[in-house]
Amino acid sequence: MLIPKTHPRATSLYIREKLVQGFKGGLVVEEGLLAHGRGEMFDYLIGEKTSKTSHKAIKAAARALLAAKSPVISVNGNFAALCAKEIVELSKITGSKIEVNLFYASEKRKKAIANILKKNGAKEILGVSPKFAKKIPKLDSARRVVDKRGIFSADVVLVPLEDGDRTIALKKFGKDVITFDLNPMSRTAQTADITIVDNVVRGMKILVDVCKKLAKEELEERPKFDNKKNLKKSIGTIRKNLRRMANA
Ligand code: ATP
Ligand code: MG
Numbered sequence: 719m720l721i722p723k724t725h726p727r728a729t730s731l732y733i734r735e736k737l738v739q740g741f742k743g744g745l746v747v748e749e750g751l752l753a754h755g756r757g758e759m760f761d762y763l764i765g766e767k768t769s770k771t772s773h774k775a776i777k778a779a780a781r782a783l784l785a786a787k788s789p790v791i792s793v794n795g796n797f798a799a800l801c802a803k804e805i806v807e808l809s810k811i812t813g814s815k816i817e818v819n820l821f822y823a824s825e826k827r828k829k830a831i832a833n834i835l836k837k838n839g840a841k842e843i844l845g846v847s848p849k850f851a852k853k854i855p856k857l858d859s860a861r862r863v864v865d866k867r868g869i870f871s872a873d874v875v876l877v878p879l880e881d882g883d884r885t886i887a888l889k890k891f892g893k894d895v896i897t898f899d900l901n902p903m904s905r906t907a908q909t910a911d912i913t914i915v916d917n918v919v920r921g922m923k924i925l926v927d928v929c930k931k932l933a934k935e936e937l938e939e940r941p942k943f944d945n946k947k948n949l950k951k952s953i954g955t956i957r958k959n960l961r962r963m964a965n966a
Pocket of ligand 1: 753754756757758760878899901905906907917
């Protein structure tokens, strides 16, 4: 049976295709495909749409990025394959630097990621030159390298689809961490200051739009955002959906 274009399943198949293309183009590694599979499962459980709770987190993230002194967007292979255009847009609106930061680092893959971002209009990409490499404490060697001009000296860091060890290390290093993570129970989701429980493909478009709107307004004091409470609501949505499916 053909799936209608408007059905959420069609979007999920389109996203999968983008990731496979990213894999063939050298942006994504095998492990990235598996991590995506985990994300897809949680996307199914949250109903493959952006919830009110996620909208709230997106608004808090937009405010934090716009108010930051040196915000940085950390980019891995999956994020670049799925959202290259939105990453560049977001960096321009919020004045954020873009840094390539990989779990499975390789010079070739860093270059491929930098290239796709440049193709989408990025001027400067950090994290590719060993000249500016610095180490964040409390992480094992290969994964602790960041750019001196980027994550190392940032106050706010957007790290989507990130591993828990890294998020914990960034928090210990004093960074304000924003993430996109479809799994509200992951260590990253639980450790970040602002967790957007949504697919990056849907959520980044909304984040860009909200930033555009807020950039025109005078930003008052940042309203308090309770990440733990927000995460509990996302877990509640999953519970509700499971109960509905079980009773159907
Ligand atoms: P943690 O290390 O934080 O405990 P994990 O080991 O389960 O989490 P990782 O592979 O380290 O997972 O990180 C990838 C995370 O990204 C997963 O939680 C996954 O659900 C999420 N994810 C995958 N694809 C997407 C996507 N397209 N949008 C948002 N989140 C995604
Ligand atoms: Mg992990």
